Amino acid sequence: MQPVGLYWKILDDKKIAPIARGIGVLALLNIAVGLYMALFFAPTERTMGDAQRIFYFHVPSAWVGFLAFFIVFLASLMFLWRRERKWDALALSAAEVGVVFTTLVLLTGPLWAKKAWGAFWVWDARLTTTLILWLIYIGYLMLRSTAESERRARFAAVLALVGFLDVPIIFLAVQLWRTQHPSLIITDPGGLTPPMTQTLMVCLLSFTLLFVFLLIHRVRLEQARDQVNFLREAMG
Amino acid sequence: LPYALIAVVLIGYAASLRRRMETAQRERAAIESKKN
Numbered sequence: 001m002q003p004v005g006l007y008w009k010i011l012d013d014k015k016i017a018p019i020a021r022g023i024g025v026l027a028l029l030n031i032a033v034g035l036y037m038a039l040f041f042a043p044t045e046r047t048m049g050d051a052q053r054i055f056y057f058h059v060p061s062a063w064v065g066f067l068a069f070f071i072v073f074l075a076s077l078m079f080l081w082r083r084e085r086k087w088d089a090l091a092l093s094a095a096e097v098g099v100v101f102t103t104l105v106l107l108t109g110p111l112w113a114k115k116a117w118g119a120f121w122v123w124d125a126r127l128t129t130t131l132i133l134w135l136i137y138i139g140y141l142m143l144r145s146t147a148e149s150e151r152r153a154r155f156a157a158v159l160a161l162v163g164f165l166d167v168p169i170i171f172l173a174v175q176l177w178r179t180q181h182p183s184l185i186i187t188d189p190g191g192l193t194p195p196m197t198q199t200l201m202v203c204l205l206s207f208t209l210l211f212v213f214l215l216i217h218r219v220r221l222e223q224a225r226d227q228v229n230f231l232r233e234a235m236g
Numbered sequence: 237l238p239y240a241l242i243a244v245v246l247i248g249y250a251a252s253l254r255r256r257m258e259t260a261q262r263e264r265a266a267i268e269s270k271k272n
Contacts, residue, residue: 100246108238111241221257224257224261225260227260228267235267
């Protein structure tokens, strides 16, 4: 593995601080607008009533989780190919943020399910595969929380690659199996009215911005920790 | 309730990131002061 130092120079640059802050402020403003739209602008859904409003933050959480795990997948591939710590740090950071957002999916989903189906959890294909995805990346983080070594990092990268195979399965679960979970909005746009679609788009944008903000800070943290270890080793 | 839950998780995570960053910065400062 390469010696550790400032591998993501752009993130340590003083210029990134105002940019990251700007993204954070923009994300917060967008979330406030999204919240207003979800509560007051979007109409009440006919069959599920107000419980359906969970959807406006449930779907963006799932989208961000998938985006994060896609970054983990790409960064893990790059790490296995180039053996550079910067890719490993990016994969680890994206995995942690991805787990946070997937946790939100698994918390908000059952609350919605209780209102819609009368039960917090059913062993439905999409719910089960999402839970498996969450467990895979929890395992990845547990593996990374123990003592670091290149071998362990390589093993974790392989786990991340294999784990990502679950994402297309989750995506296709509603088509492959008979499931209670609503189908994809993209394939069934008739289910949403224009104000609902607009609200969802604002919420998707706000969570994506929030993800970028959190990822920048998580990678900076990883880099700061590596620098501490580097200095410690240099001191003997 | 779901929105409050989302807020608690996200604020909690952001706070944990900040705390861990401060710890790393403190450790770095301590090592550098020892070095000097």
